[in-house]
Amino acid sequence: MSAATSSTITVMRQHRSIRQFTEQTVSDEQRNAIMASAQAASSSSFLQASAVIRISDPNLRERVMALCGNQAYVGSAAEFWVFCADFHRHLQWVPEAKTGFAEQLLIGAIDTALMGQNALTAAESLGLGGVFIGAVRNQPHELCDLLRLPKGVIPLFGLCLGYPAQDPEPKPRLPSSLMFCENHYPSEFDARQMQDYDQQVQHYYRTRTGGNKEMSWTGQIGDTLAKEARPFMLDFLRQQGFCVR
Structure with a gap:
């Protein structure tokens, strides 16, 4: 093996988003290993400002899927997890902690994104596949009610995991x-x-x-950035106790 490659690098460079899954379940041992890998991600000031909600109830999964634009793979994947930035936990144990600062949103988002990427890489190393779901932010007020997310917690993205039933070509990245x-x-x-x-x-x-x-890549930029996405987001963040100062 070359000094510039490893089994980990191979897994990471072969990443594809998987949206079609077999009916095979993910074992408890696999799930626990993926969760442990997610928790091993770096954390700013060791605040560990994240929470992950596994949606195992079929009826709840259906309702979450409806809030995510009825993307079928949210319902068909063996596992669906919602990754959240979380400062509510900190206030439970340290009530005098000062929260609501814009920098804390960045900390929560970065910590949680690192956890999500660790989780997906670990899953792919076990032969699983997955796709991140930004659509959990489509109707965040409703999702917060559904998942009983208190103030200080915001859903950032979902993650579908399961055994791939497709073999798509990796998307070409920028040079x-x-x-x-x-x-x-x-x-x-x-x-x-x-x-x-x-x-x-x-x-x-x-x-x-x-x-x-x-579609070209610059064409995709033009389509995606032609207007503001989710214009309700700032009000939602403030409602949940983020970016209030």
């Missing part, structure tokens, strides 16, 4: 030269590399969809 900078941020990026990457992404979508989608 490393367009993402990794040395010493300073460049004044401009190479236009030719971006054009080549646009063509690569367009080819990926074309072959993946049988010609039904002809």
Whole structure:
């Protein structure tokens, strides 16, 4: 094996989002190993500002799926977990703690994202697949009521896990030269590399969809950032005790 590769690197570089799953369940041993791997992620100031809710009740899963745009894989995956930023736990044990600062939102989001990525990488190393679900933020007030999330807790993303029933091609990533900078941020990026990457992404979508989608990466940026997404989010965050100061 090369000094620049390992079984872990191989798993990480072969990542694909899986949205079709077999009916095979995830064992308790596997689930516990994935949870332990998630908890091993780095944590800012060791605050461990996250909570994970496993949705095991079928009826509750159906209701959560409805709030997530009825994405079928939220219901069909063997496991569905909701990852939350959590400062409510801290206030239970240290009531005088000062919360509500914008920086704490960043801490909670970063800690939780690191946990989520650890969980998915661990699952993939066991032969499972998964996909993150940002749609848990589509109707956050309703989801908070459904999952009984108190003030100080916000749902950030979901994670479907299970045995893959599909074998999609990995999405092409940006050339490393367009993402990794040395010493300073460049004044401009190479236009030719971006054009080549646009063509690569367009080819990926074309072959993946049988010609039904002809989207380039810059075209996708234009569509995604054409308007504000989830304009209710700031009010929701403040309602849950985040970004109030």
